[in-house]
Amino acid sequence: MEAKPLMNLSFPIVGGDFTQAGEASSRIKRALQQIGIDPALVRRVAVSTYEAEMNIVIHAWSGELTLTIWPTYIEVVADDKGPGISNLELAMQEGFSTAPDRVRELGFGAGMGLPNIQRSSDELQVDTQVGQGTRVTMKINL
Amino acid sequence: MTLKDIAKILNAQVMCGDAVLDTVIEHAFGADLMSDVLTARGEDTVLLTGLNNVQVLRTAEMLDIRGVVLVRGKRPNEEFLHLADELNMPVLLTSYTLFETCGLLYRAGVKA
Numbered sequence: 001m002e003a004k005p006l007m008n009l010s011f012p013i014v015g016g017d018f019t020q021a022g023e024a025s026s027r028i029k030r031a032l033q034q035i036g037i038d039p040a041l042v043r044r045v046a047v048s049t050y051e052a053e054m055n056i057v058i059h060a061w062s063g064e065l066t067l068t069i070w071p072t073y074i075e076v077v078a079d080d081k082g083p084g085i086s087n088l089e090l091a092m093q094e095g096f097s098t099a100p101d102r103v104r105e106l107g108f109g110a111g112m113g114l115p116n117i118q119r120s121s122d123e124l125q126v127d128t129q130v131g132q133g134t135r136v137t138m139k140i141n142l
Numbered sequence: 143m144t145l146k147d148i149a150k151i152l153n154a155q156v157m158c159g160d161a162v163l164d165t166v167i168e169h170a171f172g173a174d175l176m177s178d179v180l181t182a183r184g185e186d187t188v189l190l191t192g193l194n195n196v197q198v199l200r201t202a203e204m205l206d207i208r209g210v211v212l213v214r215g216k217r218p219n220e221e222f223l224h225l226a227d228e229l230n231m232p233v234l235l236t237s238y239t240l241f242e243t244c245g246l247l248y249r250a251g252v253k254a
Binding site: 025 | 152174175177178179180181184185191193195196197198200201203204205206221
């Protein structure tokens, strides 16, 4: 029998809305705290989720963050409609960024997003199509 | 050391978090780049930064950072204070530069 998710929550993300940026990650973090997940694990999920949310706000037109808790791991999927990533290998390198200057003024856009997600999660998968969008799947083992 | 001690050392104005100034702080992280902050440890840590937008608070929240010090006289706007209040995040303002702030706290025993 296939394992069933213990929890499933989705939050819409609006591209370019820097005022709301981080709210979805905040809700996901609180949901994990409420069910008693270990604080160190919660932090790792929160960092990955927040970087992924910022990526959507910075680069995409719209998107969605989905948290699913499985019996052995936590999965966060950041799915967006956006420009996609034309060179994924470059995007995974620390310091490479296509973000505009106004994003740098907010403390982001230094080419640390995907590398930070990779560091904080146990598994990272990026599926992207130029002109269509990107789906970032992060898994953190319980 | 507590946030209250830090406020004294930095001659800082406390904008939010009066009720939690007894929080014990052992570590500090200083940066204006939030992606750098997101590589830091969070617990028992105070964030020192010259950036004053709400992403500073969101970053601090994700890491369980215990307080935010805005350096070189940066002022938070209404939106910033409102969110700090909501998150129960202490906010201290100092006129020292980031370098001076780091030096003063390091000398007083706050660790990296």
